[in-house]
Amino acid sequence: MTVRLESVTFTSGDGVTRIPSYLAIPDGDGPHPVVLILRGVAGPDDGYTEIAQRLAEWGYVALVHGWKVRGIDPTDEPVYADLQGAMSFLGSVAEADLERLAVLGFCRGGVHAVMAARAHPEIRVVVVFHGFAFRPAGAQPGVEPYDLAGGVDVPMLVLHGTEDERAPMADMRRMEARMRTLGKVCSFVFYDGARHGFAVRTHPGYSEEAAKPSFEEARRFLARYLPVPG
Numbered sequence: 001m002t003v004r005l006e007s008v009t010f011t012s013g014d015g016v017t018r019i020p021s022y023l024a025i026p027d028g029d030g031p032h033p034v035v036l037i038l039r040g041v042a043g044p045d046d047g048y049t050e051i052a053q054r055l056a057e058w059g060y061v062a063l064v065h066g067w068k069v070r071g072i073d074p075t076d077e078p079v080y081a082d083l084q085g086a087m088s089f090l091g092s093v094a095e096a097d098l099e100r101l102a103v104l105g106f107c108r109g110g111v112h113a114v115m116a117a118r119a120h121p122e123i124r125v126v127v128v129f130h131g132f133a134f135r136p137a138g139a140q141p142g143v144e145p146y147d148l149a150g151g152v153d154v155p156m157l158v159l160h161g162t163e164d165e166r167a168p169m170a171d172m173r174r175m176e177a178r179m180r181t182l183g184k185v186c187s188f189v190f191y192d193g194a195r196h197g198f199a200v201r202t203h204p205g206y207s208e209e210a211a212k213p214s215f216e217e218a219r220r221f222l223a224r225y226l227p228v229p230g
Contacts, residue, residue, distance in 0.1 A: 002027040003056035005049060008063075013084025021086070022049045022064040024056035025095050033100035033226045034090055035060045036116070036123075040107025040130075040197065041072055047202030051104075058219060059228030061096040063089070067112065076115065076142045083116050098122050100226050104218070105131055106200055107166075114148045117156075125225045126156040127218050129199040132167045133175035146175050155185040157221045159214045161194025161207075189217055 008023045022045065026032055035055050039048045048064045055062040065086050070078050090096050102125035105113025110131020117123045133146045149156070156179075160172050172188065179186040194210035197203030201211070 001057050001059070003053055005053055010085050010089035012078070013081035014078065017069070017082070019066050019069055019082055019085060021066040022052055023093070024052035024062040026056045026059050026061065030095035031097035032059055032061045032095055033228060034096045034098060034102070035062045036086060036090070036101065036103045037062055037064045038067070038103060038105040038109030038112040038116070039064060040109050040200065040203070042107070042197060042204060043200055043202035047200040050201060054215070061093060073140050075140050079112055080115065080119060083112065083119065087120060087122070100124065102127065102222060102226050104129070107131065107197060111135065111145050114145050114152060117152045117154055118148060124154055125222060126152060126154060127221060128156070128158045129214060130160055130164055130167065130196050131158065133171040136166050146178065149175065149179060150182055152184065155225050157218065158186065158188045159191070159199070159217060160188065161191050161196065161198050161210060163193055164196045166196040
């Protein structure tokens with residue numbers, strides 16, 4: 001499928017800050033289901049624009065949320081504002097169907113994905129790649145993903161490496177058990193030997209052996225809950 005990738009800028013929900021981002025749009029008649037990509041800290045943008053293009057090839061409009069304009073470790077408040085701005089921007093994209101919206105969060109973006117799902121009822125699906133159950137040492141204080149996830153009432157898929165040095169397996173297993181106890185529609189898939197950042201080509205922890213099956217898993221999950229017509 002032919003896709004179009006372009007640089008875009010939208011205004012944060014704070015009404016002031018301009019957020020540089022990337023938008024990928026599939027060829028063909030829309031409107032198309034939408035995926036908001038919440039990137040991690042490490043690695044240049046091209047690792048995430050590649051993911052946006054891949055999603056567009058699957059038939060989704062994909063917006064890379066450029067939250068790093070806020071710095072490496074912003075507090076939650078500006079992130080919430082920027083997510084509001086991203087949602088408003090997507091509402092202006094003619095090819096985007098916000099009735100069919102998912103978020104994909106990578107690393108720190110996984111925390112943002114859980115935050116977004118709680119704040120925006122339009123979001124129907126959450127996928128987290130090498131995210132966190134608890135914020136890592138030295139991070140800005142805030143409500144822990146472990147606690148936030150309890151308020152997520154849409155299907156969620158968590159893809160994680162067994163050798164993640166930033167988010168230990170013990171923490172992720174604890175979160176998995178909590179979601180099961182709460183009766184959430186939440187699946188955890190673990191990749192043996194994979195480190196933090198395994199799914200993003202430009203991340204130091206990238207592993208093609210883990211990235212390939214993780215994206216296949218994500219595609220099946222999206223297709224189940226957010227199918228692309230045709």
